[in-house]
Amino acid sequence: MGKEELFKTPVIKTLMKHLNVFPVKRGMNDREALRKGLKVLKDNQVLGLFPEGKRSKTGELGEGLSGAGFFALRSEAAVVPCAIIGPYKPFKKLKVVYGQPIDMKELREKKASASEVTAVIMDHIKKLIETHRC
Secondary structure (H helix, E strand, O other): OOHHHHHHHHHHHHHHHHHOEEEOOOOOOOOOHHHHHHHHOOOOOOOOOOOOOOOOOOOOOOOOOOOOHHHHOOOOEEEOOEEEEOOOOOOOEEEEOOOEOOOHHHHHOOOOOHHHHHHHHHHHHHHHHHHHOO
16 A cells, blocks of 8 residues: 555656555545455455554654554454564665464454554554664
């Protein structure tokens, strides 16, 4: 998934299409993007997204949006938290850290809200950052 604005530049649009990235209209309930995301998961493919809806320019973890929780609840897909740690400047070295898959069974059974699930995901990401930050 990638913000719709990325698809306005022809070179970037071509790159995104080759990477199987599809556009998301931010700031609204983009049903087409939600449908595509669920299909990706149903097809046992990887759906990568920033739960905050954007990259952090400061390295600080922002507030997670409910989209991540939506996908976790509406699919049987494993949720693997990922943290990007580094200077947040172009062409600088970054560290990408993956955590263990988060067990969503209990949250799905208790019919947790998308916001509650996103909070759990964000907590796992926060712990990864705290553990691996230089």
